[in-house]
Amino acid sequence: MFDRHFSVWPEGLPKRLTIAATSLQYNLEVSAARYPDKTGVAYYGSDISFRQLKTEADAIAAWLQQHCGVARGDRVVLYMQNSPQYIIGYYGILTAGAVVVPANPMNLTGELTHYVEDSGARVALCGQELYPYLRPLLTDGDLNHAAVAAYGSYVTGDLGLTLPDVVREPERAPQDDGAVSWSAALDAGYALPLEPVDVGPDDMAVIPYTSGSTGRPKGCVHTHHSVMATAQGGVLWNPMQVNHVNLATLPFFHVTGMQSSMNGPLSTGATTVVMTRWDRTTAAELIQHYGVTHWRNITTMAVDFLNNPELGRYDLSTLQGIGGGGAAMPSAVAEKLHTMTGLSYIEGYGMSETIAQTHVNPPNAPKAQCLGIPVFNVDSRVIDPETLAEQPPGAVGEIIMHGPQVMREYWNNPDATAETFMELDGKRFLRSGDLGYYDEDGYFFMVDRLKRMINASGYKVWPSEVESMLYGHPAIQEICVIATPDPKRGETVKAVAVLRPDAADSTSEQDIIDWARSQMAAYKAPRYVEFVERLPRSGTGKLLWRELQEAEHGRAG
Incomplete structure (x- = not known):
């Protein structure tokens, strides 16, 4: 057992943690029973109590069971941006005894098709703005049912904030067979019986998808026990209690946002302030208005926040803990954060395969640009x-x-x-x-x-996946995807392409970029394309991608 780090272990914390043997949805049940009228989710000036979260999660669960035929162990796709409906849908799926398959809301139809076909899901909960990408799967028969959510239906208060476009959209009932609006699914669920499902720690809970070094994205099977481990451990490592307030800016589909900004705070009865889209001014307004105490983010988000020239206008004094990962925090930015707030930026490390953190810096003794030390167990x-x-x-x-x-x-x-x-x-x-x-x-x-991977603003991009999609362009004969430095994203995607002879004179770099943006999530699509006559290969024909990568880094200095 590696124990070298015990000398810097956070004071007062046990070195081993007993993981709760209950299911994740039991955490919501407990918080709703303990703090029924307390705000569980604050959404752009609107307060949603733990009682309401539990009641609506139960209604969605009943709709899934009785209307959609969802049974224990079935997979259900959750395809939304951060919103109250995401949290309600997540816990509704679990309450039905099913398994959450979180889908990146930046994914388009082709990418979403893989999630559905590979997981075997027949039902999806999706955001209204994303329904056009989901709809072909419903009309083609890959999916049988879908509930479509308009985020703005949960905005009942007004803080004078500029709301994201997708939050301002009114609810529109879908017209396709098998698809209903979120409100219709809730209304139906209220009238249907909810069948209790005996789900324990060893049952599947969540299957987040991650790309590998080769091939299509792979589903990481997590049980209630494995998800509970980081949800429970996270709120002890960076202490969060019932009266704390957490700002959720990381996407819930991503394991760090899922655990540190949703499952962890909910289990303690803390309030979560949800942002659907990142906006640095709105974040500052919400920190000041709600007295936010905890905020997990990615480095590029923190950099943008601190670069706001109007930041000095806002009261950030309630912040007690701020940190994240995705990329190393530049020392100059960390110093600026410390000067403004007195807080150290606590960096950590984890993967989809570990449902968030395995290493985190000890809050009392962090090291800069460091993954941290191994956490509990x-x-x-x-x-x-x-x-x-x-x-x-x-x-x-x-x-x-x-x-x-x-x-x-x-x-x-x-x-x-x-x-x-x-x-x-x-x-x-x-x-x-x-x-x-x-x-x-x-x-x-x-x-x-060790493997090829591009880290674009904390999003992992696997070149082999992007290459396989780019080969769908009729002008491309050969392709190699590499990373190129980017001042805001850290790294971004570049494609080095050999065109087919008959397309060389009629295809531009922008043509490839535009086509890619129509086929894949924006963070995966190449922002730069370079045409070459041939790609470097070994004597056995193996693509020498590292040669191209090193040359790119050399050009960038």
């Missing part, structure tokens, strides 16, 4: 990726981890599961694919990636 090591031999302090190798939050498996993908796990000292360790090292104090640091 986590045994993390560094190994030589070739020999699998364990590495000493300071030696770079692949980071591996064993802990209660590690996924059970990749959904219906035993080969990928076998490749991702290894055994060491009689334990099953997850191979992260990230290269790093730990220092004498047990702090872990990232150095590079």
Whole structure:
């Protein structure tokens, strides 16, 4: 067991944590019973009590069971932006005994089709602005039922804020067979019986999808126990209690937002202030109005927030904890944050496969640009990726981890599961694919990636997935996707392409960019395209992507 970090362990916290043996939806049941009239969700000036969250989650569960035929273990796609309906839908799916399949709201029809077909989901809950991308799956028969939510129907108060476009949209009832409005699903659910489902810690709860180094996105099977591990651990590591107020700006479909901004706070009875779209001025207004105490974000979000020239107008004194990940926090920005708030930015590290954090900096002794130390019950090591031999302090190798939050498996993908796990000292360790090292104090640091991956504003982009989609363009003969530095996103996507001879004179770089944006999520689509006569290959024909990547970094300095 790796224990080098125990010397800097947060004071007063146990080194091991007993994970609750109850289901996730029981957390909502408890908070609704304890604090029925307390605001569970604040949404642009509107307050939604824990009682209302529980009542509506039960209604959605009854609709799923009785109208849609959803049974224990069935998968249900949740395709929305941050909103009260996301939280209600998430817990409604769990209350029905089903499994949440969170879909990135930036995904388009082609990407969404893979989620549906691979998971076997027959029902979806989606945002109204996203329904045009979901609709073909319903009309083609991939899905049987859908409930369509207009976020603005939950805005009943007015703080004088500029609301995002999607929140200002009025509810429009869908006209397709099998699709109903959110309000219609709720009304139907109120009139239907809710069948209790005996769900325990070993049952599936959530299957977030992550791309691998090759192939299509893979579903990470998480149980109620593994999700509970980081939800419960997170609110102890960065202490959050019933009277705290949490600002939710990270997307709930992403495991960090799901755990630190939704499941964790809800389990303690804390209030969550939900933002559907990021806006730095609105964030400052909400922190001041609600007295926000906790805020988890990504580095690019924090940088944008601190660059607001009007930030000095707002009272940020209630903030007690701020941190995140996605990319290393620049030291100058961390210093500016500390000067303004007196707070250190607490960085952490996790993966979809670990349903958020496995490493977090101790709040009392953080190190800059550091992944942190292994959290409760986590045994993390560094190994030589070739020999699998364990590495000493300071030696770079692949980071591996064993802990209660590690996924059970990749959904219906035993080969990928076998490749991702290894055994060491009689334990099953997850191979992260990230290269790093730990220092004498047990702090872990990232150095590079063992596998190809682009980190665009905290979103993981796997070049092989983008390449497979770009090959659908009729003008492309060969393609290689690499990272290029970006001042705001850290990295962004660049495609190096060889065109077919008959298309070379009639195809522009912008043509490829525009086509890509119509086929895939915006964060995956190349922002830059370079045409070349040929791609570098080895003597055996293997694409030498690293050669292109190093040349790109060289040009960028």
